Structures are given as structure tokens and as C-alpha cells.
Amino acid sequence: MPKSRNASGHSATLSVPPEFGMLITLREFVRSESKRCGLSAAAIDQLSLAVDEAATNIIEHAVRGMPHAITCTCVIDDVGEALICTLDYESPMAFTPEATPKSDSIRARVGAMQRGGLGVYLVHTLVDSVEYSREGRRNRIVLTKRLNEP
Amino acid sequence: MPKSRNASGHSATLSVPPEFGMLITLREFVRSESKRCGLSAAAIDQLSLAVDEAATNIIEHAVRGMPHAITCTCVIDDVGEALICTLDYESPMAFTPEATPKSDSIRARVGAMQRGGLGVYLVHTLVDSVEYSREGRRNRIVLTKRLNEP
Amino acid sequence: MATESPARFSVREVETGEPGITLIELAGELDAHTAPDFEHFLERIVREEKRSKLILDFHNLEYISSAGLGVLMGLIEEVRAHSGDMKLAALPEKIFHVLDLLGFPVVFQIVPTVREAIQQFS
């Protein structure tokens, strides 16, 4: 389980209706929060793209047209080493990708000019860790991005 | 009463703990939402300053140290002519400024080098209308900014 | 609800003076919300107007997600089937990074400037 105290009290929470038109609002929020938390410009670009891809999938495959908001929070972890960005949404079904796509299979797919299937790979590649969990009817995707790139 | 349907369904909502450190997050949210809604650069500056001043007062005079978040939404009104930005917060007391400060009295105050007392004036001067209301234990401040300046 | 900003993404054709070459300029943020506009625009050019020497000028593009990349993927084979190509020109570094991560340079001609893309077609 992600440390749920990180999603509480001392951080801002954005909630958006599950519409593609809200992706820009979500990205801007992640950008401004991760800047405030001291992420580098490159890391901000990577995290905001990862969040966009994860949220695009949530909207596309899980909740589009449903009335429930997707919420997003960004906080620094307890030891001050990483930004933890959490997406939380209500959905009738759990979701955890069976296996994270590998770089080779993505390159093969792109090389064969097959459309789609890039989102989950990007999410996992652009951040340092991704955790999926479900509590009641809510799914949570937690993306962790280290403040100091290795 | 402000049109409460504007604060629902189809807009993003930001909620922040009542701390001055969250003002930048709030301003960035208002900036990105009002840009998305088509406000001019000058109007974006004015609205984000007005929201900052109103929220600074909420934190300073009403809710600092309390556990309840301040929420903010920005939506276009039903006729597409103005952006409606709503601040909503729980507070033990209602708040409506007795009289909106006049330009002359503000200038006299500044001329006499008296500190403070500029926030409410700025809020009212920078937007086209300000409405205060209370429902249960929640206060609401609704700022309206026209899309096309007169 | 009139919450669309006119300015967040745009795609338009720009005159090159070179007959047979179509220059398309992208600007703003290309995501799952704006990708359909981009797709309709390109489909009209490729399917209805049967143009096949395309240069996409990325210079003013600020953001791209996989939804935008999917549009390119969806049309590249069709363009090549008409003996044409779709060259990607003037990519900002952060946009190149995303394409590079996914192996796009293997499939797409990525060219430093629009001028060079035109020369390659001529």
C-alpha cells in the first residue's frame, strides 16, 4: 500500500471530471506542484507526461462518462528524496497491468507501425516507480519520481 | 446566491490546506484555468491576484491552523461571457465586508503610510463582481471576471 | 460549456512555394483532447486530397503525448503507400526525447529544419 498519509493534510488536491479536456489542467497542476517541490525541469516534463498518460488511460478505459472525479495529489515523501504523485478514481473494476511492457517490445511495435499500446510503457519509463492498489471501489495509481536523478 | 451549478460537475476543483505556502499553488491553478478558458493575459494577472488576496485573508483572518481545506473552482458562466471563480471554506463565522473600500480612502491610507487594509480593496477592484454567501458552516466568495474587458 | 481555449493547440498548412510539398505547422499542446483535431486535419490531407509529401513542423509544439503520436502512426503507412513520406522537422528537444524513447526515429525521418526536409523531398 502507498503511504496514505502522504495524500492527506498538507498537500493540495486537484479533482477533475473524467474528460480529456481536463488533462491540461492536470498537467499544469503537476507541473506547478513539482516545481514548487524542487523537481528539475526535465523531471517535471517526465512526471507530467507520465501523469497525463496514466490519466488518459483512466478516462479512456475506466471512467469516461461517469460522474466521479479523478483526484491528484503531489507530495514529497517523508525522507525528502522523492515526489509522490497519486491518482485516485472510482471504478467498478480493479486495474494492474499484467506485465510492464519492455523497451524492446515497444520498439518492435513502433517499428512495425502498430498504433497504440505506448501509454503504460511511458508511465513506467518516465518515473522511478509505479504502484497500483484498490480500496473499496477506488483505484489508486502512485507514481514516484526521485528529486535527484541518479 | 451564486449559481451553484457552476461549481459542480464540469470544472476542476483545487483544494488546499489553509497555509500561505499554498497560495502559489492556488495562483497557478487560477492562471491555468483562466488561460484555458480564454482570459487575456492582463485579466489572468488581475484574477489571480484577486484570488490570492481573498485567500490570504481567509487564511489570515478565518481558518489558519484549522484542518479544513479551502476549495477553488473556475468555470465559464452559462452565457460564455465571464469566468466565475469560487472560493469555498469552512469557518465558524460568516464574513462580508461592511463596505467596500473606496479608491480615495485607499489612496489616503497609502499616502499616510499606514500599513495593511489593501486586500479587500484589491479583490473588489481587480474583478467585475464579488459575492459573499454562507451555507451551513461554509463561506463562499465568488469572483466574476468578464472575458471581454469593457 | 464554453471552456475551450482557442489557443491550446493548432494545426495549419503553410505555403512553401514548392509544388507537391505540404508543410503543416503544429503549435501548442497535443494530447488526447486535441489529437482528434490533428487527426481530422491530417486525414483530410492524406485521404481526401491524396497529398503524400508531408512535412510536419514541430517548432512551436510545446507538448505531445502518446495520443498525438498515435495519429502519426495511424497515417504513416498510407502516406508511404502513395510513394510519399511524412517528415518530422524542427523538434524541440523535450519532444524529441519522447519520440526517441519510443523508437520513433527508426520509423520516421526526423529532420533538423523545415528547409532540409524540403530539400530532401525536392
Next chain:
Amino acid sequence: MATESPARFSVREVETGEPGITLIELAGELDAHTAPDFEHFLERIVREEKRSKLILDFHNLEYISSAGLGVLMGLIEEVRAHSGDMKLAALPEKIFHVLDLLGFPVVFQIVPTVREAIQQFS
């Protein structure tokens, strides 16, 4: 909680080469959160170090709210009581607008450039 960005507001002294003149450079966003830093900085200069010919360089200041303006208001009389002044130089247009709206130009010397502010003191 380590949620402070080091970069959102800064205030520092810059050498002018002119004895007796103190040049202070502001950068970033000055709001109710960052105003206390600014206030402590200025109080040290005015109260502890008793310096009174101050120029504030606003060139890199991106934002100011009434909390930041309150800091200026809180010290201007003290500076003048020591036969000095606090001149505001190189204001970005949008920051000037806010000060102008509140009648600050009646109280504060607002000068186009740091160079002119130095000349006025010399």
C-alpha cells in the same frame, strides 16, 4: 515537510561600488508566504545596520501581493526618519500596475532603472 522550493522568491544585496548606497535585488514571487523573508532581510538592513539609502531592484520580481507591499509600507517611514529613502527601480509593467492602483507612486520614488536611482542618491 520539505515542500519549499528554493527558487520561488529570493532577496539579496548586490554591490554597486557606490559607498552608502544599498542595492537590493528581488526575484520571484512575493506573497504572504514569502513576505516574512523579505521583511526580515529589510529589517536587518534598516534597523541593525542602519543603512538608509536603499534601492530595490524589481527587475526580476514576477509577482507581488499586498503582503509584499505591506513590508515596504512598514519600513519607509523609518528609512526617511534617518534622512534616507527607499527607491523602487525597474518595475515590470504588471507590478507597476498594482502599485499604481493603490497610489504607491505618491509615497514611493519609482525610477525606471537602477542606474537612475543611484544617480538620484549621489
